[in-house]
Amino acid sequence: MFRGVRFEVLGPVRGFAGTAELHLGSPQQRGVLAMLLLARGRQVPLEGLVDGLWGVDVPRSGAGTVRTYISRLRRQLDAAAGRADLIESAGDGYVVPRDAAVLDLDQFEEALSKARTACQCQETARAAGILGEALGLWRGAALAGVPGPYAEARRVRLAELNIIATEEKIAMDIALGQHAVAVAELRELLAEHPFREGLSELLMLALYRAGRQAEALAVFNDARRLLSAELGIDPGPALQGMQQRILRGDDRLMDPAA
Numbered sequence: 001m002f003r004g005v006r007f008e009v010l011g012p013v014r015g016f017a018g019t020a021e022l023h024l025g026s027p028q029q030r031g032v033l034a035m036l037l038l039a040r041g042r043q044v045p046l047e048g049l050v051d052g053l054w055g056v057d058v059p060r061s062g063a064g065t066v067r068t069y070i071s072r073l074r075r076q077l078d079a080a081a082g083r084a085d086l087i088e089s090a091g092d093g094y095v096v097p098r099d100a101a102v103l104d105l106d107q108f109e110e111a112l113s114k115a116r117t118a119c120q121c122q123e124t125a126r127a128a129g130i131l132g133e134a135l136g137l138w139r140g141a142a143l144a145g146v147p148g149p150y151a152e153a154r155r156v157r158l159a160e161l162n163i164i165a166t167e168e169k170i171a172m173d174i175a176l177g178q179h180a181v182a183v184a185e186l187r188e189l190l191a192e193h194p195f196r197e198g199l200s201e202l203l204m205l206a207l208y209r210a211g212r213q214a215e216a217l218a219v220f221n222d223a224r225r226l227l228s229a230e231l232g233i234d235p236g237p238a239l240q241g242m243q244q245r246i247l248r249g250d251d252r253l254m255d256p257a258a
Helices: 027-038 046-054 062-081 104-120 124-135 149-175 179-192 197-209 213-231 237-248
Strands: 005-008 014-017 088-090 093-095
Touching: 005 104, 014 062, 027 046, 027 062, 027 149, 046 062, 046 093, 046 149, 104 124, 104 149, 124 149, 149 179, 149 197, 179 197, 197 213, 197 237, 213 237
Parallel strands: none
Antiparallel strands: 005 014, 088 093
16 A cells, blocks of 8 residues: 555545645646546546546547646656556556555445444444544535536535435434434535435424424425425325324334334
8 A cells, every 4th residue: 555645535636645735736637536546446548537527528639638647647646655656557548556545435435334334233322423424524525626527427426425424324313312403404404405305304303303293294394395396296105104103193203213
């Protein structure tokens, strides 16, 4: 492993050698590095790098420009790593070996897996702590400022991973009795993701456990009106099931495992 070299993609693309930040160049040059890092040790052909930066609007000098970016990155990264070939040539493309550096996305996914395992073992507080630290690795939108179709597609997928992990963390907080904190966070998230029924379901549960049954049912009614008006659909089975359980006063909803 190239010790001390690490990269961040859960936000602006950045690199560090120890505590010193590396100069990674222009947004497009950072985009090339991001494609190589997110390939997770697989070779990325030159054509794939070109397409990832420009899509169908490739300039005539696209391939040459990417080669220039690679050359500049190699000079910077090899000096930081203290050895050559952090970015290796491979066939008609390039590869960053999987163990070449620490990547924040790898750290996040490893922590997410540990948190889920801890939760399955009924270690909810420990799971929530692990997941909270993992979510702390995010510094805004993934690949922020990086242009091109590749970055845009990956941003969407990584944003989905972030919101899923956030929902899991809030569910753990509710199980631990932190209803007020969960309610505040969920209302903020719903303002950003109004069609995400899982957030509405968690908000209903948090409000119900806090003794605010009427507000919990109002969340369902708001979601139903929004889904009908904007998408022409009814709430899904999970959200409808939460409404029915609240109307019945289902005692199991007060169980942390709910």
